[in-house]
Amino acid sequence: MLYIRCPYCEEYRPEIEFRHAGEAHIVRPTNMAEISADEMEEFLFIRENKRGIIFERWRHIHGCGRFFNCVRDAVTDQIIMTYKSGEPKPSDAEIEKAILALKEEQA
């Protein structure tokens, strides 16, 4: 079970209260009517699905009901940090710092 910190409730809650909601930071094209079918396909269906650090959206559906973003390691499943929707994507340095903090906590 994952133990996820909801940035709105400001505390850790068990995974069962949350719902996964796909990849985060996907920008909706502003010129929907003009883009090609291929670009539309990319926007709707093509996801990074990479090995390593990923950004995803979660929803605290059985809690405050809010969507938020999360940085997770797809290899170890460890959640590195969570932050409110609308906040900028954390930089590599910030993620590095959060990983170090987690390691210290576990040591």
Added chain:
Amino acid sequence: MANPTQATRKLPLDGRLAGGAGVSITPAASMSRVSLRVKDKDVKAVGKALCVALPIKPKTSNMSGDQAGASRSALWIGPDEWLILDGETADISAALAKSKAVMSVVDISHRNTAILLEGKNAVDVLRAGCPQNLNDDVFPVGACSRTILGKAEVVIWRTGAVSYHVECWRSFSGYVFKFMSQAAKGL
């Protein structure tokens, strides 16, 4: 034959009673409830119209009096969402209409029903199906949270040291009540 002009509303859990060692489980009396959504900037003004301040801190609640159920209460559900509870005859919407703020007011008096848990083992009945930490240090008197009990979504509100008010949707109330009864049997 029943008189069709005099329909009376019945609570879904009317007449049920359960309990176990150190806990009693009873359906709460009929209440008026409102699901309220307000933007940050209007929170204070709306609280004034409501005669009870809307709590801003997560997992907290405010009451206009000091007795849960007998006074108007505002429970924090989400960053812009509150559950307002009052007695059966109170008109919460009318109070909110006094404010000029833009808000969403949905009367859910009969969508929800409540179950009251009372007794020193009440918390153990909740622990049987709720994944949240309900210890005193993180869930003190006055704390409230939307969460899960077994397979149903509920709002748990701690109204006293050994008393809890559990709100659930009326269609889930049979399940929730049975779940609690079973949990109480194991105490």
